[in-house]
Structure formats: C-alpha cells, structure tokens
Amino acid sequence: MQANPAPFTRTSLRVLRVDASARHEGSVTRQLADLMLRELDERVPGLAVACRDVAAGLPFVDAAWVGANLTEPEMRDAAQRQTLAKSDELVAELMAADVLVIATPIYNFSVPASLKAWIDQVARARLTFRYTEHGPQGLLGGKKAYVLVATGGTEVGSAIDFATPWLKFVLGFLGITDVEVIAADRGNLRGDAAHQSASENVAQVLERDWPALAEAV
Numbered sequence: 001m002q003a004n005p006a007p008f009t010r011t012s013l014r015v016l017r018v019d020a021s022a023r024h025e026g027s028v029t030r031q032l033a034d035l036m037l038r039e040l041d042e043r044v045p046g047l048a049v050a051c052r053d054v055a056a057g058l059p060f061v062d063a064a065w066v067g068a069n070l071t072e073p074e075m076r077d078a079a080q081r082q083t084l085a086k087s088d089e090l091v092a093e094l095m096a097a098d099v100l101v102i103a104t105p106i107y108n109f110s111v112p113a114s115l116k117a118w119i120d121q122v123a124r125a126r127l128t129f130r131y132t133e134h135g136p137q138g139l140l141g142g143k144k145a146y147v148l149v150a151t152g153g154t155e156v157g158s159a160i161d162f163a164t165p166w167l168k169f170v171l172g173f174l175g176i177t178d179v180e181v182i183a184a185d186r187g188n189l190r191g192d193a194a195h196q197s198a199s200e201n202v203a204q205v206l207e208r209d210w211p212a213l214a215e216a217v
Contacts, residue, residue: 012046012047012048013040013044013046013047013048013098013099013213013214013216014048014050014096014097014098014099015037015040015047015048015049015050015097015098015099015100015101016049016050016052016093016094016096016097016099016100016101017033017037017049017050017051017052017101017103018052018053018054018100018101018102018103018104018115018118019033019051019052019053019054019055019103019104020054020055020102020103020104020105020111020112020114020115020118021055021103021104021105021112021150022055022105022112027105027150028105028150028184028187028194028195028198029103029104029105029148029149029150029184030103031195032103032148032150032182032184032195032198032199032202033101033103033148035199035202035203036101036146036148036202036206037049037101039202039203039206040099040206040210040213043206043207043210043213043214044210044213044214045214050093050096050097052090052093052118054112054114054115054117054118055112055114056114057114057117058086058090058114058117058118058121059086059117059121060117060120061117061120061121064079064080064083065083065084065087067080068080068081068083068084069084069087069124069125086121087121087122087124090118090121090122091121091122091124091127091128094122094128094140095127095128095140097143098142098143098144098213098216099143099144099145099146099213099216100143100144100145100146100171100176101145101146101148102115102145102146102147102148102167103148104147104148104149104163104167105149105150105151106149106150106151106154106156106161106163106185109154109160109161109162109163110162110163110166111163111166111167119170122174123170123173123174127139128140128174128175129173129174129175136173137175138172138173138174138175138176138177139174139175140174140175140176141175141176141177142175143175143176143178144176144178144180144209144213145171145176145178145179145180146179146180146182146205147164147167147168147179147180147181147182148182148184148198148202149163149164149181149182149183149184149185150183150184150185150187150194150195150198151183151184151185151186151187152186152187152188153186153188153189154185154186155185155186156181156183156185157181157183164181164183167179168181180205180209182198182201182202182205183198184197184198184199
C-alpha cells in the first residue's frame with residue numbers, strides 16, 4: 001500500500017483519505033480509517049493512498065480568494081495564482097481519487113471547522129461543479145465516498161445531526177452521490193460497543209463493495 005508523497009499510478013485504485021479529528025491518540029475516526037485502509041489493501045490489488053490531514057487547519061476563503069477564483073484562469077496574475085495554490089492542490093487530490101474516505105467526529109452537532117474549510121477549498125465552480133441552464137452540475141461523478149463518523153452523544157441520522165446530511169448533500173453537489181456513512185455514535189453512552197459496531201460495519205461494507213472497487217483498477 002502506497003502513501004503520500006508517492007503519486008497515484010494509473011493501475012492503482014486511488015484512495016484519498018481525509019482526517020478531521022483534532023485528536024491523534026485515541027481518535028476513533030482515525031482508527032476506523034486505519035481499519036478501512038487495511039481492509040481495502042487486503043481486498044484490492046494495487047491500492048494507492050493519498051492522505052490529507054485537515055485538523056491542523058486550512059486557509060479560510062477570504063476576499064482575495066473569492067476575487068482570484070472569479071477571475072478567468074488565463075487572466076490571473078501571480079498573486080492570484082498563489083492565493084489559489086492550496087485550493088488547486090486539494091482539488092487535484094480529490095479529482096485524482098477513485099475512493100474518498102472522510103474520517104470526522106461531530107463537534108457541536110456538525111463537522112469540525114477544518115473539514116468545512118476543506119470543502120470550501122475544493123468546491124470550485126468550473127473545476128468540481130458548474131452552473132448550467134438546468135442548475136448546478138457536479139463534475140466528480142463516478143467516485144465512491146465513505147464517511148466515518150464518531151460522536152459522544154449525538155445520534156447519527158437524528159434531528160440534531162447536522163453533519164452527515166450536510167456532507168452527503170455537498171458531496172452530491174460535487175457529483176459524488178455514492179456515499180456510505182459508517183457511524184460510531186453516542187460513544188459516551190454506548191462505550192466500546194459504538195466502536196466495535198462501526199468496525200464490524202467497515203468489514204461488512206467492504207466485503208459487499210470490493211468486487212466493484214477491484215474492477216475500478
């Protein structure tokens with residue numbers, strides 16, 4: 001199994017892993033992502049993995065970013081190109097991937113600010129979506145996304161979960177409509193059972209999906 005900074009190869013199943021948990025030691029979502037990649041590596045030949053840890057923070061969209069993004073690419077000056085450089089890097093990673101693994105806790109009923117910042121950087125008109133006479137159209141179709149979620153008290157899918165519905169919507173807006181949510185939720189109430197259930201679900205889901213994933217290589 002390859003990991004960054006090695007580039008994707010054309011004969012690989014290309015996976016982009018995005019981690020958003022502020023914790024490293026003891027992070028349930030990071031443990032679930034580790035498990036998913038091990039399970040994938042056992043099932044799919046030629047697995048290539050790019051890792052993007054957003055927890056340390058990403059630039060927020062500001063006026064300079066908006067101005068650069070609205071400028072036609074061939075008209076951007078050096079400063080505007082530099083302003084968009086990180087966004088271009090993140091977009092390239094996402095566009096190259098066949099499979100997206102997003103590992104995120106739910107903080108205060110939604111996603112961490114760092115993950116929202118990542119979405120803001122990769123949601124780029126004319127690159128990852130476009131506007132048409134029939135409305136917006138996502139340009140990242142054909143990808144599979146797994147969203148691995150952990151919570152202390154929020155029940156995933158309940159009325160107070162504003163994270164997973166939003167993630168599914170915004171990924172769909174970009175054209176990624178095949179989204180699987182695997183939750184280790186209400187850990188404060190369920191204890192180790194929450195993690196164990198999610199781990200079992202990872203294995204079951206990949207057992208179901210791996211023939212189709214292998215064909216993508």
